Each structure stands twice: as C-alpha cells, then as structure tokens.
Amino acid sequence: MLRIWNLTLVIVTFFLTIFATFMTRSGVVQSVHAFGSDAALARLFTIFMVSILVVSFGALIHRLPMLRARQDFDSWISREAAFIVNNWILLFSAFFVLFATMFPTLSEAVTGTRMTIAEPFYNRWMAPVGLILLFLTGVGPLLGWRKSTLVNVRDQFLWPALATGVTGTAVLVMGFRFWTTGLCFALCGFVTGTIVQEFWRGANVRKGATGTDLFTALVGLIGRNKRRYGGYIVHIGVVLFFLGCAGQTYKLSTQLLLKPGEQTTLGKYTVRHDAIAIHDDGQKQIITASMTVFENGKEIDTLYPAKWIFHKHEDEGGTSEVAIRRTPGEDLYVSMPTFDLATQTASVQIVINPLVNWIWLGFGALAIGTGIALLPERAYSFAAATATLEGAAGTTAAVLILLILGASTLSAQHVEHRLVAPILPRNELERRLGQRLVCLCGTCSREPIGVCACGYAADVKQEVARLVDVGKSEDEILQYFIAEYGSEELLGAPINRGFNRLAWLLPYVMGGGGVATIGLMAARWSRRRRTELRADLPAVDDQLIGRLDDELRGLD
Numbered sequence: 001m002l003r004i005w006n007l008t009l010v011i012v013t014f015f016l017t018i019f020a021t022f023m024t025r026s027g028v029v030q031s032v033h034a035f036g037s038d039a040a041l042a043r044l045f046t047i048f049m050v051s052i053l054v055v056s057f058g059a060l061i062h063r064l065p066m067l068r069a070r071q072d073f074d075s076w077i078s079r080e081a082a083f084i085v086n087n088w089i090l091l092f093s094a095f096f097v098l099f100a101t102m103f104p105t106l107s108e109a110v111t112g113t114r115m116t117i118a119e120p121f122y123n124r125w126m127a128p129v130g131l132i133l134l135f136l137t138g139v140g141p142l143l144g145w146r147k148s149t150l151v152n153v154r155d156q157f158l159w160p161a162l163a164t165g166v167t168g169t170a171v172l173v174m175g176f177r178f179w180t181t182g183l184c185f186a187l188c189g190f191v192t193g194t195i196v197q198e199f200w201r202g203a204n205v206r207k208g209a210t211g212t213d214l215f216t217a218l219v220g221l222i223g224r225n226k227r228r229y230g231g232y233i234v235h236i237g238v239v240l241f242f243l244g245c246a247g248q249t250y251k252l253s254t255q256l257l258l259k260p261g262e263q264t265t266l267g268k269y270t271v272r273h274d275a276i277a278i279h280d281d282g283q284k285q286i287i288t289a290s291m292t293v294f295e296n297g298k299e300i301d302t303l304y305p306a307k308w309i310f311h312k313h314e315d316e317g318g319t320s321e322v323a324i325r326r327t328p329g330e331d332l333y334v335s336m337p338t339f340d341l342a343t344q345t346a347s348v349q350i351v352i353n354p355l356v357n358w359i360w361l362g363f364g365a366l367a368i369g370t371g372i373a374l375l376p377e378r379a380y381s382f383a384a385a386t387a388t389l390e391g392a393a394g395t396t397a398a399v400l401i402l403l404i405l406g407a408s409t410l411s412a413q414h415v416e417h418r419l420v421a422p423i424l425p426r427n428e429l430e431r432r433l434g435q436r437l438v439c440l441c442g443t444c445s446r447e448p449i450g451v452c453a454c455g456y457a458a459d460v461k462q463e464v465a466r467l468v469d470v471g472k473s474e475d476e477i478l479q480y481f482i483a484e485y486g487s488e489e490l491l492g493a494p495i496n497r498g499f500n501r502l503a504w505l506l507p508y509v510m511g512g513g514g515v516a517t518i519g520l521m522a523a524r525w526s527r528r529r530r531t532e533l534r535a536d537l538p539a540v541d542d543q544l545i546g547r548l549d550d551e552l553r554g555l556d
Helices: 003-026 039-062 079-111 119-142 150-173 178-210 214-224 226-250 356-374 377-384 389-406 428-436 455-469 474-485 498-536 542-555
Strands: 252-258 263-266 269-280 284-295 298-303 306-310 319-321 323-326 330-340 345-354 412-414
Touching (some): 003 039, 079 498, 150 178, 178 214, 214 226, 226 345, 226 356, 252 263, 263 345, 269 345, 284 345, 306 330, 428 455, 455 474
Antiparallel strands (some): 252 345, 269 284, 284 306, 306 319, 323 330, 330 345
C-alpha cells in the first residue's frame, strides 16, 4: 500500500532539502544563518528545483499504473489509518514552518513591508500539533493491522487510559496548568502506559512459552522483532522529549547588576556575587566571576560564569561561557554578559530551566531504539541464557550515566561587550511586550527582548517602560514601534489585519483541507468497499429464498 504516497514524500523531502539550501545561499530570507545574497546562484537553484519537480513528478505520473496499490484499507480503525493521519499532521507541520519562514519575504514582495515571524508565532500553532502527534504515538501500537474490533479497542485502551487519568489527576492536584503542561503530562502517561503494556504482555507470553525468566524473555522478545520493539523504545524517547518541553512553561529568568557581596533570589535559588578575576592563557583573556549558590538558604555550589575575549578579535565582543548546575529536575544557568572590572560589578543573567535534561535523555533513547532496530540477529544470541537482574540494572545505570555525561556540554552565546543595566518588567503589560517584541541586534536569532541580554534589547525595554509610564496601551505601544521602524519587523508575529491575515488564516485552511481530504478518502474507500462486497455476492435465486423462508418458519 501507499506506494504513490511514499514516493511523493521522497520527492518532496529531496526538493525541500534543496530549497533550504536555496534560502540560505540566495538571500531571499534574512537570518543569522544565511550566507548572503547571490542573484546568479538564486537563478541556478530555481532552475534546478523546477527540474526536480518536473522530472520527478513526470516519472511518477508516467508510472502510475505500475505503482497503484495492490491492497487497500480494511478499516479506518487500524494501524494503517493511524499512519496516514500521522503523515498528514507531519506534512502540516512541515509546510506551516516553511510558510512562516517565507512569509516575511512574501509580505515584502506584496506590500513592500518586511516583518518578523519569531518564536511566539510558531509556539502558538505547533504546541497543539505536537500534542496531537504525542497522542497518536500512543494510539498507533494499540490498533491492530487491517482492522480493530470494538472489543479489541476496549481491551487495548483500558490500562493506557487508566494511566492517563491517574497522571492527569496527579498533575492537576500538584497545581500544574492544564493547558498545555497538564495535558502534555497526561498524554505522556498515556504513551508510557501503551509501551509498558506492549512490553509486559509480550514478555509474559514469551516467558510462558520458553520457561525463561522475565528479563531474558524480554530480551528475546526484542530480538525476534527488533524493528517493532526498537520503535517502541523510540516512542519512549518521544515521551522524554515532550516532558522536557512541558517544563519550559515554568522557566524562570532574571537579569540584574550585582556588586561583590550582593545577591538575588530566583525561585528556590539565591545567587551571591563574590568577585571577578582575570587571567590570560596566551590565546584569550578570561574574565571569570565567582557566584555562590544557595538552595532554600543552604549553600550548595559555586558557579563560575566567564567572558572569553580572544586576542586580535576584541572588537567582536567575546563570548559568554555559561555556568550550569544540572539536576534531574532542572538546570540552573548563570551567565555574565557584561562586567566592569573597576567596580567588580557584573551584569548577571540567571535562568532556571525545568526538566530540560529530559530532552537530551529522550534523544539518547531515540538513538538506542534506532540502534536496536538495526542490530544483527546474532547480537541477541545471549538471550537464550539466563540473565541476572543485577546485570540488567548495572547496564541500565551505565547507559544513564553515559547519557547524562554526554548531555553535560556547556553552551555559549555571543553577546555585546558593554555593561548594560538590566531593565526588568515591572508589570504584566511590560512582561507581555517583552515576549511580543523581538531583538534586531543581529546576533541572537531574534529572541524576544524580554530574553535577550544585549544592549539593543535593553534600549527597546527602556523605551517600552517610558511608553507605559505615559499611559500608553499595548496596541498603542505596538503602533508606536511600527511607525518608528517603518515596518512590523520588531514584532514577533504579524498583526492580524490586511495581508498579514493570510499568515493567521493559512494554518486553519491547511488543517481544514487535511481533515476534508482524509474525510473524502474515507468516504471513497467506504463506497468502493460496499461495491466490492456487492460484486462478490452470488446471484439471488428467488425460489431458493422462498424455500429458506418456509423452512425457517417451520423451525419457529
């Protein structure tokens, strides 16, 4: 099945790979990742992309009779149908991101005004799409191939649904917001319940058939169907990834100037600035701050955020080396974007990032699941022997240690090198504007001004504070910046009016079109199935029907 569909996806994937290169090399998209503008190269890429589409789809159309599926769906309550719906959602995601990336260029060509599509716009649309994909991750393994009966669906969904209810109730009792954090945790419980149920049932069946212990039966089960159970481990990686994403709604950050001996509190952490030291390793000048960290009043660590200024590149501002304290529940980041050696004053940025390490653990589980699916048969030959639980626990611990160590790489970000007094939001209006307006400094990938620590963002925040003080509303402040910059480029998302309305309407149109297409496919398939069933029935013999009726009446 799905031969034409799969080949179409292959063609589109290759085309989008070339199109992405075209965007970064031609200058049609303004980004820190672009390599400049080259009109001649843009023309060559355009010719190449048109050739890809014409030749590939031309060959596909020419060979349609050879590619038509030999099988069809038996039921839309099946794993095949879940794959189709999953494909449509992924296609929606891909083309939505493509459209949003190209919309500033399209808007400039049509209206002459360039704008910005930044993080808040993507998050608004991709969060619900991601939750739907997470739900399908749990639904797919519960549905049977070809057709699932109602009894089968009831039995398969019982324990995962119970896990969903327990998880959802727990997170609500703990005070988490239902949208989107609570719902994400509940769906993670659903997917985890599905995967645990699949492993538990399969391992118990194999244990009874082979007489081995449960762990050996589980390893043998994976060895006999590597792709299936390796895929389930990949699903566990997806759950861990979503857990890490759900924690981002509780991310806390602050930025302020600290002199030696001064401290600030964020969440359960208190950070005290002790001193700034400077030394040179021959390649760069290293300015390091010493920050003592307290948790609920108890000293727990000392962090050393630093600024590296490389020789012969002093005018580039240097790099900020972020000091990170990692725990399973959250990370504490402390950075020093700017400093003043004369007064030992440091501009300190502190971020509490909940559950972020689960994202990296999720990618580790994804890699492990993929590796299991690709391992040769002989790798599982040891499963015939009895394996001890202690060995299994040791192996699991070793894997987790490697994953945690692999995720401990420090990150760095480029910032402007000058002491900037942080402008913190004083009220909810300034906090919202800090997310709606983006930084145009050119080095931060257009982060919201409430996040960026550079001098450009500080200037915009000062202007926002001034406008709030004179009584301007949120819409009036946005209009002020549009008039000041002559465009909507400072806005993270286009205002829903005029041509910009297309950016807000297209996701609805794409989503509705996908639902309508799936509905038409279902209706067409149902009509075809009814026609095939009627064609398979034998010719009706009226005399035979009459005799059957008489005999049935006699039985009554």
